[in-house]
Amino acid sequence: MNFILNLVAAIGAVVLGTVEFVGELGLFAISGVSHIFRPPYYPRLIGRSLMEIGFYSLPVVALTALFTGMVLALQSYTGFSRFNAESAIASIVVLSVTRELGPVLAGLMVSGRAGAAMAAELGTMRVTDQIDALSTLSTDPMKYLVAPRLLAGVIAMPLLVCIADILGVMGGFLVSTEKLGFTPDTYLISTFSHLRTEDVVSGLIKAAVFGFVISLMGSFNGYRSKGGAQGVGAATTSAVVTASILILALDYILTQVLFVK
Amino acid sequence: MTQPKIRIRGLKKAFGEKKVLDGVDLDVMPGTGMVVIGGSGSGKSVLIKSIIGLVTPDAGVIEIDGEDVLKAPRGRARELRAQIGMLFQNGALFDSLPVWENVTFGLLAQKKIRRAAARGKAIEVLAQVGLAENVAALSPSELSGGMQKRVALARAIASEPAIMFFDEPTTGLDPIMGAVIDELIVDCVKRLGSTSIAITHDMASAQRIGDQAAMLYEGRVCWSGKAEELMTSTDPVVDQFTHGRPHGPIKMALRR
Numbered sequence: 021m022n023f024i025l026n027l028v029a030a031i032g033a034v035v036l037g038t039v040e041f042v043g044e045l046g047l048f049a050i051s052g053v054s055h056i057f058r059p060p061y062y063p064r065l066i067g068r069s070l071m072e073i074g075f076y077s078l079p080v081v082a083l084t085a086l087f088t089g090m091v092l093a094l095q096s097y098t099g100f101s102r103f104n105a106e107s108a109i110a111s112i113v114v115l116s117v118t119r120e121l122g123p124v125l126a127g128l129m130v131s132g133r134a135g136a137a138m139a140a141e142l143g144t145m146r147v148t149d150q151i152d153a154l155s156t157l158s159t160d161p162m163k164y165l166v167a168p169r170l171l172a173g174v175i176a177m178p179l180l181v182c183i184a185d186i187l188g189v190m191g192g193f194l195v196s197t198e199k200l201g202f203t204p205d206t207y208l209i210s211t212f213s214h215l216r217t218e219d220v221v222s223g224l225i226k227a228a229v230f231g232f233v234i235s236l237m238g239s240f241n242g243y244r245s246k247g248g249a250q251g252v253g254a255a256t257t258s259a260v261v262t263a264s265i266l267i268l269a270l271d272y273i274l275t276q277v278l279f280v281k
Numbered sequence: 282m283t284q285p286k287i288r289i290r291g292l293k294k295a296f297g298e299k300k301v302l303d304g305v306d307l308d309v310m311p312g313t314g315m316v317v318i319g320g321s322g323s324g325k326s327v328l329i330k331s332i333i334g335l336v337t338p339d340a341g342v343i344e345i346d347g348e349d350v351l352k353a354p355r356g357r358a359r360e361l362r363a364q365i366g367m368l369f370q371n372g373a374l375f376d377s378l379p380v381w382e383n384v385t386f387g388l389l390a391q392k393k394i395r396r397a398a399a400r401g402k403a404i405e406v407l408a409q410v411g412l413a414e415n416v417a418a419l420s421p422s423e424l425s426g427g428m429q430k431r432v433a434l435a436r437a438i439a440s441e442p443a444i445m446f447f448d449e450p451t452t453g454l455d456p457i458m459g460a461v462i463d464e465l466i467v468d469c470v471k472r473l474g475s476t477s478i479a480i481t482h483d484m485a486s487a488q489r490i491g492d493q494a495a496m497l498y499e500g501r502v503c504w505s506g507k508a509e510e511l512m513t514s515t516d517p518v519v520d521q522f523t524h525g526r527p528h529g530p531i532k533m534a535l536r537r
Contacts, residue, residue, distance in 0.1 A: 149369045156362075158390045
């Protein structure tokens with residue numbers, strides 16, 4: 021009997037904890053978004069966050085996209101050559117990269133780099149009283165620290181994914197023309213003949229949502245971290261893990277919403 | 282009779298089961314330096330964080346100039362609290378900003394100064410805490426502990442606040458630097474005519490910067506009087522604390 025009661029209590033604690041977490045996260049997100057639209061605005065901080073999230077993540081996102089496009093071409097060739105469907109490789113590469121792999125892989129990479137840095141920075145500010153100090157200096161920390169990061173995430177990720185899309189396609193092009201015997205003209209014609217505007221747009225919508233999620237989880241976990249260095253470490257880990265899981269889950273939901281037969 | 286600058290009545294705050302403040306009553310008269318002493322975890326920091334709005338009390342009254350900040354509309358409470366400057370225990374300087382931007386941060390946020398004039402203003406305020414002009418361009422991480430405290434003090438006094446809070450201002454400093462910081466605090470508070478509350482464990486510092494003193498024990502003010510009477514108080518709790526006696530009414534949890 022005790023075992024059952026303990027089990028129910030444990031399940032209840034998990035459910036309550038989850039509800040509390042989701043509630044806190046929801047209120048934090050609403051507050052953060054509302055501060056984006058209300059003055060004062062901090063253009064310098066938005067610019068700084070754009071550099072942190074966008075520019076400094078560019079190398080890792082670019083390399084990931086390039087190699088993903090290259091691998092995709094090789095793997096597609098392995099499978100498609102068994103059905104004499106090698107000509108579909110270009111369209112498979114471009115559709116996979118623009119609709120799916122570009123935004124998801126860029127999201128995971130940016131989460132690991134910029135999301136972690138965001139959580140560590142805000143977490144350190146929290147445990148060293150810098151966030152409290154902001155409040156005592158007539159500055160709302162949500163407006164000063166969180167809103168610029170949320171906005172920068174939504175702007176920077178689509179820009180990164182545009183570049184990732186181009187480099188991913190270029191990776192496939194390089195492997196297909198240099199190693200698999202495609203002519204450049206044939207490959208490019210095949211690529212663009214199957215690509216529609218909505219393929220790219222759906223990827224960019226995903227990117228904007230993922231950018232918001234990365235900034236939200238980095239800010240949220242950093243903002244409420246406690247307990248010194250260990251707390252900051254835990255906040256950083258949690259920011260990356262929760263953002264990565266949310267990106268993968270939201271990817272399915274958005275794919276379903278944006279699905280075109 | 283003069284109205285207290287800060288009046289606190291029945292202030293309560295609990296974190297879970299732990300009652301940190303359990304009915305604190307305290308009056309701080311205008312222009313007075315109040316020192317709050319008490320053991321670690323006695324609620325000193327929670328007390329000043331409640332006044333400044335960083336912690337929401339469970340019950341009680343906090344009046345500034347006769348207005349209850351806990352019941353005032355949000356905008357009015359913000360106005361009342363805007364007259365408070367605070368020196369944090371570890372300085373809490375913004376790592377990402379140079380010293381001059383740290384010092385003028387509040388002035389820029391309140392639009393009391395234009396950005397172009399901020400550097401000059403910062404140099405002026407830094408001089409008041411004994412720091413040279415070249416410090417303005419440095420990053421907080423390039424400063425020693427004592428210099429960080431001075432910059433934090435400069436930031437706290439830059440907007441010439443009517444009320445100042447000092448959270449353990451001499452913690453982590455050597456005795457000479459601690460005395461220097463105390464002297465600067467007294468100078469700044471007197472020059473601005475501010476009302477101040479300092480919390481500290483350092484009895485020498487308490488007597489240097491305080492006119493009045495109060496001791497927090499078991500969530501309440503158990504003693505209050507003149508700061509100069511701290512070391513001669515016959516109250517057994519104050520006597521044990523100020524003289525650092527291991528035995529007495531204050532029970533410390535020791536594991537043997």
